[in-house]
Amino acid sequence: MTKKTVIEKIWENHVVNRAEGKPDLLYIDLHLVHEVTSPQAFEGLRISERRVRRPDLTYATMDHNVPTIDRHIINDQVSKKQIETLEQNCREFGIELADIDHPDQGIVHVIGPQLGLTQPGKTIVCGDSHTSTHGAFGALAFGIGTSEVEHVLATQTIWQQRPKTLQIKVNGKLGFGVQSKDIILAIIAKFGVNAGSGYVMEYTGEAIRSLTMEQRMTICNMSIEAGARAGLVSPDETTVEYLRGRRYAPQGEEFEAAAAKWLALATDEGAEYDKTLEIDATEIEPQMTWGTNPSMGSGISGTVPSPDQFEREADKESVRLALDYMGLEAGTKLTDIPVDFVFIGSCTNSRLSDLRAAAEVAKGRKVKDNVTAIVVPGSQTVKQQAEAEGIDKVFMEAGFEWRDSGCSMCLAMNDDIVPAGKRCASTSNRNFEGRQGNGARTHLVSPTMAAAAAVTGHFTDVRQLSSVN
Amino acid sequence: MQPINQFTGVVCPLNRTNIDTDQIIPKQFLKRIERQGFGQFVFYNWRFDDDGNKREDFIMNQPQYEGAEILVAGENFGCGSSREHAPWALLDYGFRIIIAPSYADIFYNNSVKNGILALKLTEEEVAVIMERSKEEGYRLHVDLEEQSVKDENGFVAHFDIDPYWKKMLLNGWDEISVTLTEEDYIRQYEEKVYGQQYS
Numbered sequence: 001m002t003k004k005t006v007i008e009k010i011w012e013n014h015v016v017n018r019a020e021g022k023p024d025l026l027y028i029d030l031h032l033v034h035e036v037t038s039p040q041a042f043e044g045l046r047i048s049e050r051r052v053r054r055p056d057l058t059y060a061t062m063d064h065n066v067p068t069i070d071r072h073i074i075n076d077q078v079s080k081k082q083i084e085t086l087e088q089n090c091r092e093f094g095i096e097l098a099d100i101d102h103p104d105q106g107i108v109h110v111i112g113p114q115l116g117l118t119q120p121g122k123t124i125v126c127g128d129s130h131t132s133t134h135g136a137f138g139a140l141a142f143g144i145g146t147s148e149v150e151h152v153l154a155t156q157t158i159w160q161q162r163p164k165t166l167q168i169k170v171n172g173k174l175g176f177g178v179q180s181k182d183i184i185l186a187i188i189a190k191f192g193v194n195a196g197s198g199y200v201m202e203y204t205g206e207a208i209r210s211l212t213m214e215q216r217m218t219i220c221n222m223s224i225e226a227g228a229r230a231g232l233v234s235p236d237e238t239t240v241e242y243l244r245g246r247r248y249a250p251q252g253e254e255f256e257a258a259a260a261k262w263l264a265l266a267t268d269e270g271a272e273y274d275k276t277l278e279i280d281a282t283e284i285e286p287q288m289t290w291g292t293n294p295s296m297g298s299g300i301s302g303t304v305p306s307p308d309q310f311e312r313e314a315d316k317e318s319v320r321l322a323l324d325y326m327g328l329e330a331g332t333k334l335t336d337i338p339v340d341f342v343f344i345g346s347c348t349n350s351r352l353s354d355l356r357a358a359a360e361v362a363k364g365r366k367v368k369d370n371v372t373a374i375v376v377p378g379s380q381t382v383k384q385q386a387e388a389e390g391i392d393k394v395f396m397e398a399g400f401e402w403r404d405s406g407c408s409m410c411l412a413m414n415d416d417i418v419p420a421g422k423r424c425a426s427t428s429n430r431n432f433e434g435r436q437g438n439g440a441r442t443h444l445v446s447p448t449m450a451a452a453a454a455v456t457g458h459f460t461d462v463r464q465l466s467s468v469n
Numbered sequence: 470m471q472p473i474n475q476f477t478g479v480v481c482p483l484n485r486t487n488i489d490t491d492q493i494i495p496k497q498f499l500k501r502i503e504r505q506g507f508g509q510f511v512f513y514n515w516r517f518d519d520d521g522n523k524r525e526d527f528i529m530n531q532p533q534y535e536g537a538e539i540l541v542a543g544e545n546f547g548c549g550s551s552r553e554h555a556p557w558a559l560l561d562y563g564f565r566i567i568i569a570p571s572y573a574d575i576f577y578n579n580s581v582k583n584g585i586l587a588l589k590l591t592e593e594e595v596a597v598i599m600e601r602s603k604e605e606g607y608r609l610h611v612d613l614e615e616q617s618v619k620d621e622n623g624f625v626a627h628f629d630i631d632p633y634w635k636k637m638l639l640n641g642w643d644e645i646s647v648t649l650t651e652e653d654y655i656r657q658y659e660e661k662v663y664g665q666q667y668s
């Protein structure tokens with residue numbers, strides 16, 4: 001029998017039709033919907049008098065626009081309209097919705113896994129590029145545009161070119177104080193923002209195997225920042241145990257049967273990839289970005305580079321523009337860069353374990369006076385769980401604001417905005433110009449590094465703060 | 470979508486790599502529930518300053534590029550967010566053709582589905598166009614059928630395109646209608662996997 005990767009196995013299981021001269025038509029097992037990229041798709045259905053083919057495989061929530069304080073007061077009328085439009089569309093087309101008052105509301109990529117909707121072997125799409133997050137379960141999950149959202153709503157299928165496979169092998173063990181966020185930032189810094197273009201990535205190696213599901217989600221989440229639409233991890237016992245007992249996962253005997261199938265999806269020993277890239281986990285230190293795309297970063301012991309250090313003219317120019325936008329001088333030590341804002345949240349790093357790790361650093365310390373620090377749990381459930389553990393109190397005693405769930409300051413489509421010229425240590429996934437607000441300067445870091453920046457007032461190697469694991 | 474085959478237009482060079490969709494259409498304009506009207510916001514933060522005044526030094530604001538319909542840019546164009554508002558904005562502004570050495574996967578699909586021909590040329594060919602389009606009124610002639618790009622001074626380049634996308638673009642087909650002709654296959658798949666029919 002041919003040896004196959006998990007990517008090929010899932011693909012083959014979902015081909016509805018394959019014909020010469022066309023992409024494959026794939027069936028979609030789970031379609032997640034949110035308020036920003038869906039209104040035009042539903043409108044398209046209405047105009048063509050089409051219905052949603054599988055409302056039972058479609059699940060909606062609202063996350064991008066929702067306020068994280070006073071959730072019911074949406075001052076922006078356009079945002080409000082978008083949220084109301086989703087409510088109306090879900091009613092009209094019979095789609096289950098976790099709305100703003102629902103206990104399951106949260107960031108779409110946090111609640112899918114939390115509810116057990118996300119399962120190994122599924123094809124999962126959402127009108128959001130960070131859909132790659134769900135790949136952590138050994139699902140083929142990728143972001144789509146609004147035309148494709150409409151297409152999936154109408155047909156439950158999507159046309160896809162068979163992707164090439166890229167193995168990202170993370171060898172060795174992670175060092176003390178290094179987080180899974182640091183692995184993915186290091187991968188992107190090393191291989192670039194389009195290393196994965198045209199590929200689906202599979203993360204393998206000792207360091208990946210030893211990660212929890214939440215840590216794997218952080219890595220898969222940022223696959224798109226390396227240019228890959230999807231990135232996944234082969235299912236294993238960690239995956240199975242995470243899903244046991246979750247509401248939308250199979251229950252009882254059915255669960256055991258499903259688990260056996262899931263485990264069989266793992267990449268076969270000796271299966272071949274179109275390409276393999278390797279990185280040594282032991283050499284990864286806590287990371288931070290200094291520029292305006294996620295590859296413009298390095299270990300915290302580094303300095304801001306000079307455009308002259310880059311070979312290609314295009315790269316020199318990009319770095320020059322980035323330093324100008326970021327207000328940074330070449331040669332500055334990263335630990336000398338001050339922060340004004342700290343954001344702990346987003347679909348990358350807003351799960352319970354992220355908040356626990358950051359709270360460990362915040363405990364018994366104080367946010368610097370000139371720093372505004374906010375913690376935004378990824379879902380209302382994460383918020384409740386954190387509160388049950390007293391994590392909210394730890395943060396608030398340290399001077400962090402404790403908010404309701406949503407996408408918040410990751411993309412500033414809501415009230416959580418970093419002002420122009422201000423510098424933010426952010427646990428999110430994109431440091432593009434203007435991402436967190438016009439003129440805002442974003443530095444991507446892990447949750448522990450963000451907390452360390454909050455309590456010291458500048459970027460700090462979290463390993464140098466005492467009592468940190 | 471509008472079919473596209475032969476197209477001639479003024480070229481606007483945007484000499485940057487990794488132009489992300491947050492630049493093409495900033496987040497504050499994603500709240501609308503329509504597909505139209507995004508052109509006025511394209512590259513908003515590059516075209517306008519904080520007070521909403523035109524930034525005269527930004528290339529698209531220079532009079533010679535007014536009405537340009539072909540955008541040429543550096544590699545990995547359209548990276549980042551999956552927002553289809555990016556191609557909607559480009560199209561609404563007037564760009565029917567984009568030329569770059571490479572595109573982010575989601576952006577590429579989104580563009581094609583809106584009738585934008587995002588074509589790939591080599592870095593060297595893109596560099597030639599970048600240079601020549603500094604000249605006022607520089608135009609390119611694009612022929613999708615023969616997969617070629619030409620200017621009036623002897624520049625000729627050929628591009629590859631997936632035959633499926635080529636056919637969709639040439640005919641301006643609505644993809645959902647195409648897929649619905651596969652109904653029998655979809656039904657067979659559903660019967661096999663879910664044991665029932667959904668249509």
